[in-house]
Amino acid sequence: xxxxxxxxxxxxxxxxxxxxxxxxxxxxxxxxxxxxxxxxxxxxxxxxxxxxxxxxxxxxxxxxxxxxxxxxxxxxxxxxxxxxxxxxxxxxxxxxxxxxxxxxxxxxxxxxxxxxxxxxxxxxxxxxxxxxxxxxxxxxxxxxxxxxxxxxxxxxxxxxxxxxxxxxxxxxxxxxxxxxxxxxxxxxxxxxxxxxxxxxxxxxxxxxxxxxxxxxxxxxxxxxxxxxxxxxxxxxxxxxxxxxxxxxxxxxxxxxxxxxxxxxxxxxxxxxxxxxxxxxxxxxxxxxxxxxxxxxxxxxxxxxxxxxxxxxxxxxxx
Amino acid sequence: xxxxxxxxxxxxxxxxxxxxxxxxxxxxxxxxxxxxxxxxxxxxxxxxxxxxxxxxxxxxxxxxxxxxxxxxxxxxxxxxxxxxxxxxxxxxxxxxxxxxxxxxxxxxxxxxxxxxxxxxxxxxxxxxxxxxxxxxxxxxxxxxxxxxxxxxxxxxxxxxxxxxxxxxx
Numbered sequence: 001x002x003x004x005x006x007x008x009x010x011x012x013x014x015x016x017x018x019x020x021x022x023x024x025x026x027x028x029x030x031x032x033x034x035x036x037x038x039x040x041x042x043x044x045x046x047x048x049x050x051x052x053x054x055x056x057x058x059x060x061x062x063x064x065x066x067x068x069x070x071x072x073x074x075x076x077x078x079x080x081x082x083x084x085x086x087x088x089x090x091x092x093x094x095x096x097x098x099x100x101x102x103x104x105x106x107x108x109x110x111x112x113x114x115x116x117x118x119x120x121x122x123x124x125x126x127x128x129x130x131x132x133x134x135x136x137x138x139x140x141x142x143x144x145x146x147x148x149x150x151x152x153x154x155x156x157x158x159x160x161x162x163x164x165x166x167x168x169x170x171x172x173x174x175x176x177x178x179x180x181x182x183x184x185x186x187x188x189x190x191x192x193x194x195x196x197x198x199x200x201x202x203x204x205x206x207x208x209x210x211x212x213x214x215x216x217x218x219x220x221x222x223x224x225x226x227x228x229x230x231x232x233x234x235x236x237x238x239x240x241x242x243x244x245x246x247x248x249x250x251x252x253x254x255x256x257x258x259x260x261x262x263x264x265x266x267x268x269x270x271x272x273x274x275x276x277x278x279x280x281x282x283x284x285x286x287x288x289x290x291x292x293x294x295x296x297x298x299x300x301x302x303x304x305x306x307x308x309x310x311x312x313x314x315x316x317x318x
Numbered sequence: 319x320x321x322x323x324x325x326x327x328x329x330x331x332x333x334x335x336x337x338x339x340x341x342x343x344x345x346x347x348x349x350x351x352x353x354x355x356x357x358x359x360x361x362x363x364x365x366x367x368x369x370x371x372x373x374x375x376x377x378x379x380x381x382x383x384x385x386x387x388x389x390x391x392x393x394x395x396x397x398x399x400x401x402x403x404x405x406x407x408x409x410x411x412x413x414x415x416x417x418x419x420x421x422x423x424x425x426x427x428x429x430x431x432x433x434x435x436x437x438x439x440x441x442x443x444x445x446x447x448x449x450x451x452x453x454x455x456x457x458x459x460x461x462x463x464x465x466x467x468x469x470x471x472x473x474x475x476x477x478x479x480x481x482x483x484x485x486x487x
Contacts, residue, residue, distance in 0.1 A: 002452070002463075017351075028348055032388040035340040038347060040464065043471035050447060074350040074357045081478060082447075088428045089444045 011044050016064030049082050205232045207284065211294070211311040212239035222291065222312045229318065231284040238296055241275040242308050246298035249278055250305070256291040289317045326368065326378050338365075341387055348391055354398055364391045427484035431477050439473050446470050 004012065013019055014027045031038035051057050052065045069075045209225045225234060249269075254260040270277050278296060291314045298308045327341070328334040345361035354360055367390050372378065378386050432440060445455060446466070456463050 014351075024351075028351075029388060031347065032341075032344050032384050032391075035344070038340075038344050039468060039471065042343075042347070043464070043467035046471050046474060047467050054450065056450070068351075072350055072353050073355060074346070081481070084425075084428055085443070085474070085477070086447045088425065088432065089447050092432075093444060093448060 008044060011041050012048065012061070014041070015045050015048055015068070016061060017068045018064060045078075046082070049079055050086075052079075053082060053086060205230055206235055206281075207231050207233070208235040208237065209313060210237040210239070211313060222314050225287070225313055225315045227284055227287060227315060227317045234282045234284050234287065236280050236282065236294070238278040238280070238294075238309065238311060239275065240269075240278055240296065240309055242298075243275070244298065244308075246308070247301040248299045249280075249308070250297040250299060251280060252295040252297060253282075253286075254293045254295075255288065256293060258290075261286065287315045287317065289315055291315075326372055327383050337383070341384055344384070345387065345391055348388075349395065349398075352395060354395070360394055360398065361391075364394055367394065427481050430484055431480035434480060435473065435477065443470065443473060443477075 010027070014024065019027070027041075031041055048057070048061070048065065049069070052062060057065065069079050207225060207227055209223055211223060227234070252260050270279065291312065294311045294313070296308045296311070297305050299305050325334065327337040342361050342365070345364050346357045349357035349360045364387055368378075368383075368387055371390075432443075435443070442455075445451070452463060452466070455466055459466060461469075
C-alpha cells in the first residue's frame with residue numbers, strides 16, 4: 001500500500017475518529033473555513049471506504065472504519081452507496097466480458113468442428129460471403145432507399161390522415177354550432193308562437209269597432225260587433241266631423257226596442273285626417289245580441305250637454 | 319431555504335446558493351462525524367438559527383459567515399448532546415421529515431444514473447472501484463493521486479444526487 005503524506009495521515013486520523021477533541025475541532029474549523037479542504041477530506045474518505053471494501057486497509061484502519069462508519073446512520077449510508085455502486089460496476093463488467101467471451105467461443109467452436117465435410121461447407125460459406133458481400137451491400141443500400149421511401153410515404157399518409165381528422169373535427173364543431181343555432185331558433189319560434197296565442201287571446205278579449213258618420217242609421221247595413229264568450233272589453237272608435245270643441249264627452253247607448261243606458265266616460269280623443277276620433281272602452285257584458293244606437297254627447301266647460309253624433313251598430317254574441 | 323435568506327452568505331444570489339450548499343456539506347460532515355443522528359436536519363437547524371439571529375439584528379461580517387455558522391453549529395451540537403443524554407431528541411421539537419422513501423428498485427436507479435454519466439467518467443469509476451491500479455491511473459491521466467480522488471469524488475457526488483432524485487420519483 002502506498003505511503004500517505006502527513007496531511008493525508010492527519011485527515012485519515014480524523015476520518016477514523018482517532019483524534020483528541022482539540023485536534024478534531026481544529027480540522028472541523030479548517031473545513032468550515034475552507035471548502036477545498038472539505039472536498040479533499042471527503043475525496044480521501046472515498047478512497048478509504050473503497051480500500052476497506054477491497055480489503056486493502058490495515059487492521060487498525062479497518063477497525064476504525066467499522067467503529068466510525070457503521071455506527072453512524074449518515075456515514076454508513078455512504079458506505080452502502082459505495083457497495084451498491086461497486087457491485088453494479090462489477091456486474092456490468094462481468095456481463096460485458098461474458099458477452100465478449102461467448103461470441104468468441106461460439107466462433108471458435110464452429111471452426112473447431114471435427115467433421116471435414118462441415119469444415120469444407122463452412123469454408124465455402126465464408127468464400128461465398130466474401131464474394132457476395134458487395135452485392136449484399138448494394139442490395140442493402142437499395143433496401144435502405146426503399147425503406148426510406150416507404151417511411152416518407154407513411155409520414156405523408158399520416159399527415160394526410162391528421163389533416164382529414166382536423167377537417168372532420170372542424171365539421172363536427174360546425175355541426176354542433178348549427179345544431180345549437182337551430183335549437184335557439186326553435187326556442188325563439190316557441191316564444192313567438194306563445195306570444196301570438198297571447199295576442200290572439202288579447203284580441204278576442206278586447207274587441208274593437210270603428211264607427212264613422214257612414215255607420216249612422218239608414219246608411220246601409222250597420223257595422224257588426226262579434227263578441228266571443230271570452231270578450232271582456234269593447235273598444236269603440238268614433239269618428240267625429242264636428243269642429244266644435246268640448247271639455248268632455250259622454251255616450252248614451254240604446255238597444256233598439258230597449259232603454260237608453262247612459263254611460264259616463266272620459267273618452268280619449270285623437271286627431272284624424274278629417275276631424276277627430278273619440279275612443280271609448282265599454283265592458284263587453286253590457287251588450288247582448290241585437291242592434292244598438294249610440295249617441296255621443298259633448299259636454300261644454302260650463303257643463304252644458306249637446307248631442308254630437310249618432311252611430312248605429314249591431315252586436316252578435318257567440 | 320429561500321434565496322433572500324441567503325443574503326448573509328453573498329449578495330449575489332447565484333454565489334449565495336453555491337455557498338449555501340458548500341456550507342451545508344460542511345455542517346453535515348461536522349454533525350455526522352460527531353455521530354449525531356439526523357445530521358442533515360441539524361445542519362438545517364443551524365441555517366434557521368443563523369437567519370433568526372440576523373433578523374434579530376446580529377451583524378455578520380462579510381468574511382465570516384462560515385465561521386459564524388460554525389459557532390452556531392457548536393451550540394446546536396452542545397444542545398443535541400445535552401438533550402440526547404437526557405433521553406430526548408432535539409429534533410422532536412422541530413418538525414422535520416427525514417424519512418427517505420425506500421426505492422422500488424434501487425438497482426434501476428443506479429443503472430439509470432450510471433448511464434447518465436459520460437462514458438469516460440463511467441470507465442474511470444469502474445477502474446477506480448474495481449481495479450487496484452491507482453498508480454497506473456495517475457500515470458495515464460497525468461494528474462496527482464489527490465486530483466484523481468477529487469475527480470472521483472465529484473463524479474460520485476453527482477451520481478449520489480442523481481440516485482437520491484431517482485429514488486424520490
